[in-house]
Amino acid sequence: MSQWKRLQENSLLLLPSVILTLALGVYPLVWVLRYMFYDYPGYGQEVFVGLDNFARLFRDQAFWASVKNTFIFAGGKLVLTVPLSLLLAVILNGKLRGRNLLRAVFFMPTVISTAVISVVFYLIFNSYNGMVNQLLMKYHIIGQPFEWLGPKHAMLTVILVATWGAIGNYMLLFLAGLQSIPKDLYESASIDGAGPVSRFRYITLPMLGPVMQVIIMLAIIAALKGYESIMVMTEGGPIGKTEVMYLYLYKLLFPMATSGTPVEQQFGYGSAVGFVTALIVGGITLIYHYMSKKMNKVY
Amino acid sequence: MNFKKVLGLGLVAVLALSTAACGGGNADKTANNKPATGNEQQTQGAEQPGEKKVLTYWTDDRHDQEYIKELIENFNSTNQDHISVELTVLSENYNQSVDIAFASNKAPDILRLKSANTEMFMKKGYLAPLDSYLTDEMKSKFDGLLMDGVNRFDGKVYSLPNSGLTLRLVYNQDLFEKAGISGPPASLQDMVDAAKKITDYGKKEGIYGFALNFKNPKSAFERSVREILSLSGYQGLGFDLKTGQFDFGPYSQVIEYFKQMHEDGSILPGAETLDIDPLRAQFAAGKIGMYLSFSTEPGVYKDQFPTTINWAGALAPTLEGKQVGTSEIVSAGTWIGINDKSANKDAAWKFMEYMYADDVLTAYHEKGFGISIVPSIAEKAKNPDTPGMEGFLVGEHDSLWPVTPNITPEGANYGDAFFKYMLDGGDLQAVVSDLNARYNDALSKAVEKGDVKVSPDPSFDPSQLKAK
Numbered sequence: 001m002s003q004w005k006r007l008q009e010n011s012l013l014l015l016p017s018v019i020l021t022l023a024l025g026v027y028p029l030v031w032v033l034r035y036m037f038y039d040y041p042g043y044g045q046e047v048f049v050g051l052d053n054f055a056r057l058f059r060d061q062a063f064w065a066s067v068k069n070t071f072i073f074a075g076g077k078l079v080l081t082v083p084l085s086l087l088l089a090v091i092l093n094g095k096l097r098g099r100n101l102l103r104a105v106f107f108m109p110t111v112i113s114t115a116v117i118s119v120v121f122y123l124i125f126n127s128y129n130g131m132v133n134q135l136l137m138k139y140h141i142i143g144q145p146f147e148w149l150g151p152k153h154a155m156l157t158v159i160l161v162a163t164w165g166a167i168g169n170y171m172l173l174f175l176a177g178l179q180s181i182p183k184d185l186y187e188s189a190s191i192d193g194a195g196p197v198s199r200f201r202y203i204t205l206p207m208l209g210p211v212m213q214v215i216i217m218l219a220i221i222a223a224l225k226g227y228e229s230i231m232v233m234t235e236g237g238p239i240g241k242t243e244v245m246y247l248y249l250y251k252l253l254f255p256m257a258t259s260g261t262p263v264e265q266q267f268g269y270g271s272a273v274g275f276v277t278a279l280i281v282g283g284i285t286l287i288y289h290y291m292s293k294k295m296n297k298v299y
Numbered sequence: 300m301n302f303k304k305v306l307g308l309g310l311v312a313v314l315a316l317s318t319a320a321c322g323g324g325n326a327d328k329t330a331n332n333k334p335a336t337g338n339e340q341q342t343q344g345a346e347q348p349g350e351k352k353v354l355t356y357w358t359d360d361r362h363d364q365e366y367i368k369e370l371i372e373n374f375n376s377t378n379q380d381h382i383s384v385e386l387t388v389l390s391e392n393y394n395q396s397v398d399i400a401f402a403s404n405k406a407p408d409i410l411r412l413k414s415a416n417t418e419m420f421m422k423k424g425y426l427a428p429l430d431s432y433l434t435d436e437m438k439s440k441f442d443g444l445l446m447d448g449v450n451r452f453d454g455k456v457y458s459l460p461n462s463g464l465t466l467r468l469v470y471n472q473d474l475f476e477k478a479g480i481s482g483p484p485a486s487l488q489d490m491v492d493a494a495k496k497i498t499d500y501g502k503k504e505g506i507y508g509f510a511l512n513f514k515n516p517k518s519a520f521e522r523s524v525r526e527i528l529s530l531s532g533y534q535g536l537g538f539d540l541k542t543g544q545f546d547f548g549p550y551s552q553v554i555e556y557f558k559q560m561h562e563d564g565s566i567l568p569g570a571e572t573l574d575i576d577p578l579r580a581q582f583a584a585g586k587i588g589m590y591l592s593f594s595t596e597p598g599v600y601k602d603q604f605p606t607t608i609n610w611a612g613a614l615a616p617t618l619e620g621k622q623v624g625t626s627e628i629v630s631a632g633t634w635i636g637i638n639d640k641s642a643n644k645d646a647a648w649k650f651m652e653y654m655y656a657d658d659v660l661t662a663y664h665e666k667g668f669g670i671s672i673v674p675s676i677a678e679k680a681k682n683p684d685t686p687g688m689e690g691f692l693v694g695e696h697d698s699l700w701p702v703t704p705n706i707t708p709e710g711a712n713y714g715d716a717f718f719k720y721m722l723d724g725g726d727l728q729a730v731v732s733d734l735n736a737r738y739n740d741a742l743s744k745a746v747e748k749g750d751v752k753v754s755p756d757p758s759f760d761p762s763q764l765k766a767k
Contacts, residue, residue, distance in 0.1 A: 043419065062711055122572070126569045128569045128573075129581070129586075130569075144502075145569065154572070235514050235515060237513075238572060239571075240715065240719070254392075263712075264705070
C-alpha cells in the first residue's frame with residue numbers, strides 16, 4: 001500500500017473522532033473561553049465586560065463556600081470509597097461461593113440512574129417519614145426524627161449515598177488489577193510462611209500501585225465533579241450546606257424553576273465559574289500526579 | 300509522563316468546561332426583540348391555501364391536560380381550515396426544552412406562556428406579536444387586562460389573559476378543631492400560636508403545625524410571604540412601588556415570625572429539603588396543620604393526592620391582623636402565545652381564537668382549572684365545584700398588582716438569604732441592608748442597560764387596589 005493511500009485511509013478513519021472532538025470538545029471550550037469575558041443572559045446582544053466576571057467570582061462568597069463544600073464532599077467520598085471498594089475487591093477475588101452474583105450486586109448501583117437512586121435515598125433518609133427514622137424510632141434508638149438531610153448532617157448523608165453509588169465501579173477496577181497479579185507470587189510467599197495480611201501488605205498493595213494510581217485519579221475527578229445525587233436530594237441545601245462547585249455552576253446556567261418570578265440564565269458569569277472550576281479540578285489532579293509518582297513504579 | 304499529565308489535565312479541563320458550555324448552545328444568540336425577517340425556521344411548512352397544516356402545541360400544565368386534549372380534538376374535527384393541532388405535555392425543565400427546540404429549529408408553533416417565562420421568551424425572539432391579529436371585539440374583551448411587563452412589551456401584545464392564581468392559607472380544619480383553635484389566623488402572631496398549639500397536640504403522632512417547601516426557599520416564600528405582604532399593604536417581592544427601589548424591611552418582619560415557628564419546633568422536620576409535592580402528600584395524610592399556596596391546591600387534592608381530611612383555603616394572615624392591601628392575583632395575564640418563527644402563524648392564531656372563545660374560557664373556570672380574570676367570563680361563569688375551591692375564589696380582597704422589575708442580583712437571592720437567617724440566626728438588619736444594596740445595584744444596572752423600566756409611584760396606595 002502506498003504511503004499516500006495509507007494516509008488517506010488513516011485520515012478517513014480518524015475523521016469521525018476529529019469531527020466529534022471539534023464539535024463537542026473544542027467548540028464548547030472556545031465558546032466558554034470567549035463568553036467568560038461577556039455579560040450574556042441568553043438573549044439580546046452580549047456585552048463585553050472584560051474581567052468583571054472574575055472580579056465578581058473572587059467576591060462571590062457562595063462560590064467559595066461551594067469550593068469548600070466540594071473538598072469536604074470529595075474528601076469524605078474518597079476516604080470511604082477507595083478502601084471499601086479495595087476491601088470488597090479483595091474479598092470477591094478470593095474463593096467465595098456466589099462471588100459472581102455478589103460482584104453483580106455490588107456493581108448494580110453503577111448502572112442504575114443516579115436520579116432514581118437519589119430519589120430512593122431521599123425517601124429513605126427524609127426526616128418526616130423516611131424509612132431510617134421510622135426504624136430507629138420503632139426500636140427506640142431515637143425519640144424524635146433525626147434530621148439526616150438537615151443543615152448539620154446533610155453533607156454526611158450525601159457522602160454516604162455517593163459512596164454507595166461509587167463502590168461497585170471502583171471494586172470492578174480493583175478486581176481487574178488484582179487479577180493481573182501473577183499467582184505464583186502468592187504461592188511462593190505462602191511457602192515462605194507469609195499470612196494473608198503479609199501477602200496483602202507486601203504483594204497485593206505494591207503490585208496494585210499503577211492501577212491504584214489511576215483509580216484514585218478517576219475517583220478524585222469524579223468526586224470533585226459529582227453533583228447529580230446532591231441536586232436531587234437537597235438541591236444544594238439546606239442553606240447551601242451541600243452546594244458543591246458543579247451544582248453551583250449548573251444553577252447559573254440552568255436556574256432551578258420556581259413557581260413565580262423568572263430567574264435569568266447567566267452564561268457569561270457561568271463561563272467564568274466553569275473556567276475557574278476546571279482550573280481547580282485540573283490543579284488538584286496535577287498535584288495528585290506529582291505526589292503519586294512512586295505508585296507507578298513496581299519493583 | 301509529562302505527556303500523560305498534559306493529556307489528563309486537558310481531559311479534565313475539557314470535561315469541566317463542557318458543562319459550562321452546554322448551557323450556551325441552547326441559546327438563540329442572534330435572536331433579540333426584532334421579528335423574524337424572511338429567515339424563518341420552518342420554511343418548508345409555509346402556508347398554502349387548502350393544504351393540511353399540522354401545528355404543534357407545547358405546554359407544561361398537567362392539571363388541565365385532559366380538558367385541553369378534548370378541546371384540541373374538537374378543534375381538529377370541526378375547523379374548516381384543515382388545521383390539526385398536536386399537543387405535547389412536558390413536565391420539568393419546560394423552559395430549557397423550549398430553548399433547545401428553538402436552537403434546533405424544532406420549536407412548537409404554539410406555546411403555553413406563564414409570567415415566569417413570557418418576558419424571557421419574548422426577549423429571546425421566540426414570540427410573535429399578536430397586535431395585527433386582535434379584532435376590536437377581542438380588544439374590548441381584554442380591555443384593561445393587558446399589562447406592560449406581563450403580556451405587553453414595548454407596546455406589543457404577546458399573549459392574552461385567561462385565568463390567574465390566588466394565594467391562600469391552606470389549613471387542616473380537623474387539626475385546628477382538635478387543637479382548640481377557632482379559625483384561620485388573622486395575624487402572623489396568631490399563626491405562630493396556632494402552629495405551636497397544633498404541634499403540641501400532635502407531635503407524638505408526627506403532626507406539626509406548619510410547613511413550606513423550603514427545598515427551594517425562594518419558591519417557598521413566593522407562595523407565602525408574597526401573599527402575607529400584599530394583604531398587609533406591601534408589594535410581595537420586596538419591591539417598594541412608591542420609591543421604585545427594593546426594600547426588604549417589611550419582608551424581614553414576616554421572616555421573624557417564620558423564624559419563631561422554627562425555633563418553637565412547629566415546622567415539620569425535614570421541611571428544609573421538602574418539595575411541594577411531598578409537602579402536599581404529608582398535608583393530605585393529615586400531618587401538617589397549615590401552609591400557604593396557590594389556587595391549584597383544590598385540583599391537587601381532588602386528583603393528585605385525594606384526601607379524607609377536612610381542609611379549606613382562607614385569606615393569609617397579615618402582619619398586624621389588618622388587611623391594609625389586597626391579596627395579589629399571580630400568574631395572570633398570559634396563557635398561550637405563538638412562535639414568531641412558525642411558518643403557520645395565521646393557523647396558530649385561528650387555534651388561539653378558538654381557545655379564547657367565551658365557552659372555552661368559561662368551561663376552564665367552571666371546571667376549576669384556573670380562576671378567570673376576564674370580567675366578561677368571571678361575571679357569568681358558575682363557581683367551580685372542585686372541593687375546597689370556594690376558599691380560593693376571587694373576592695373583594697383580591698386584585699392584580701403592578702409588575703415588579705425582574706433582575707438578577709449578585710450572590711444569594713432573598714429566599715436563600717432569609718432562609719439562612721431563619722435557620723442560623725444572625726443580624727437581620729445586616730441581611731436586609733445587604734439584600735437592599737445588591738438588589739438595588741442590580742436594578743440600576745438593568746435600568747442602565749435598558750432591560751427594565753422603573754416608574755416610582757409616590758402616590759401608590761395599596762388600599763385602592765380593587766379586584767377586577
